[in-house]
Amino acid sequence: MAGPNLARRAVAAAKVIVVKVGSSSLTTSAGGLDRARLDGLVDALAARQLAGSHVVLVSSGAIAAGLAPLGLRRRPKDLATQQASASVGQLLLIEQYAGSFSRFGLTVGQVLLTTDDVVRRSHYRNAQRTMSKLLQFGVVPVVNENDTVATQEIRFGDNDKLAALVAHLVGADALVLLSDVDGLYTGDPRLPGSLKVSTVQTATDLEGIDIGAAGSDVGTGGMASKLTAATTATGAGIPVLLASASDAALALSTESAGPVVGTAFESAPRRTNARLFWLRHAATSAGTISLDAGAVAAVIGRRKSLLPAGITGHAGDFEAGDVVDLLDPAGAIVARGFVGHDACELVAMIGRTLADLPVEQRHEVVHADDVVAI
Numbered sequence: 105m106a107g108p109n110l111a112r113r114a115v116a117a118a119k120v121i122v123v124k125v126g127s128s129s130l131t132t133s134a135g136g137l138d139r140a141r142l143d144g145l146v147d148a149l150a151a152r153q154l155a156g157s158h159v160v161l162v163s164s165g166a167i168a169a170g171l172a173p174l175g176l177r178r179r180p181k182d183l184a185t186q187q188a189s190a191s192v193g194q195l196l197l198i199e200q201y202a203g204s205f206s207r208f209g210l211t212v213g214q215v216l217l218t219t220d221d222v223v224r225r226s227h228y229r230n231a232q233r234t235m236s237k238l239l240q241f242g243v244v245p246v247v248n249e250n251d252t253v254a255t256q257e258i259r260f261g262d263n264d265k266l267a268a269l270v271a272h273l274v275g276a277d278a279l280v281l282l283s284d285v286d287g288l289y290t291g292d293p294r295l296p297g298s299l300k301v302s303t304v305q306t307a308t309d310l311e312g313i314d315i316g317a318a319g320s321d322v323g324t325g326g327m328a329s330k331l332t333a334a335t336t337a338t339g340a341g342i343p344v345l346l347a348s349a350s351d352a353a354l355a356l357s358t359e360s361a362g363p364v365v366g367t368a369f370e371s372a373p374r375r376t377n378a379r380l381f382w383l384r385h386a387a388t389s390a391g392t393i394s395l396d397a398g399a400v401a402a403v404i405g406r407r408k409s410l411l412p413a414g415i416t417g418h419a420g421d422f423e424a425g426d427v428v429d430l431l432d433p434a435g436a437i438v439a440r441g442f443v444g445h446d447a448c449e450l451v452a453m454i455g456r457t458l459a460d461l462p463v464e465q466r467h468e469v470v471h472a473d474d475v476v477a478i
């Protein structure tokens with residue numbers, strides 16, 4: 105078959121497949137968990153798992169599922185109430201998934217992630233190892249953001265982006281985004297003139313598409329976050345299918361010659377280094393370090409480590425191991441990296457050569473392996 109169907113064939117053939125489902129597809133109009141819809145989704149996920157693929161589920165719905173038990177009528181605006189709701193709702197959600205998958209003899213594992221957990225080198229390896237172990241055991245990981253502890257600054261905020269990053273973390277062959285809409289439309293799907301887009305091959309196919317219409321009351325991201333997630337995943341070599349949760353069985357079918365559903369996004373061939381991928385897309389920085397022109401050329405152009413001699417200043421109260429933005433002489437962000445020194449230590453190091461420094465400080469400010477150009 106020709107080009108446009110490559111992504112759909114990749115989804116059908118994927119050995120490891122990440123599936124994201126949004127809050128709107130799991131809740132009733134009254135706001136509680138919709139057990140029948142959740143069971144319908146699990147039917148499709150379990151069928152795919154039992155057909156020999158490893159399924160990783162990224163499920164939203166914790167905040168929405170906690171609303172009714174807390175007597176809340178609508179999704180709260182403030183973070184603390186959202187977190188309280190997520191604390192109650194995540195338990196109900198995972199309990200429901202565990203029961204539903206057990207109908208097929210399948211076990212689920214709960215994985216709650218924050219950006220920090222996966223961006224720091226040691227934590228990242230740990231998250232990757234845990235996921236791979238769960239897959240080896242034949243467990244279906246059910247992933248969500250760790251809403252109760254994530255602060256406003258470090259929140260992913262929407263699970264579409266989290267799903268794209270998890271797809272990369274587990275080395276997925278495909279990502280399926282399930283929503284309350286059956287694909288990408290040229291404009292607000294509720295308007296009669298909007299047409300469904302079957303395949304997106306390159307970014308130019310997205311030109312002129314209107315994604316301004318608000319999404320559901322219980323979800324957060326809307327179509328903009330789905331497109332960002334799709335572009336992030338495809339840019340890293342992972343094809344994406346955006347489809348309606350009610351079409352989950354067709355979207356997850358291993359039969360590529362079946363009915364065509366959703367919008368397929370073709371992927372680029374490139375796969376980036378996983379940890380640096382997280383660094384670029386998920387990390388929020390704890391501070392900035394300003395570079396002189398020579399250091400910019402060395403770090404960005406020649407992929408060298410950043411040494412104290414090339415630094416002209418810094419801002420923020422960061423510690424060794426934190427993520428910092430690297431600025432060029434004009435103040436523009438040119439790279440992001442893991443810093444090797446605390447901010448208070450850097451003060452006395454600025455502009456000096458390594459040989460001038462006490463022995464314990466004679467190492468890079470940002471190692472070449474720990475930096476990604478923006």
Ligand SMILES: Nc1ncnc2c1ncn2[C@@H]1O[C@H](COP(=O)(O)OP(=O)(O)O)[C@@H](O)[C@H]1O
Nearest residue numbers: 126127128283289315317319320323325326327
């Ligand atoms: N061009 C578009 N094509 C499809 N849906 C769109 C578009 N623009 C806005 N939307 C809205 O985005 C919504 C999906 O986002 P959201 O409600 O956040 O879903 P979820 O809860 O599944 O994450 C759709 O219900 C639709 O109303």
Ligand SMILES: N[C@@H](CCC(=O)OP(=O)(O)O)C(=O)O
Nearest residue numbers: 127165166167263323324325
């Ligand atoms: N972690 C939040 C996810 C919020 C979110 O991204 O919602 P959605 O736009 O429905 O995917 C929760 O479980 O409620």
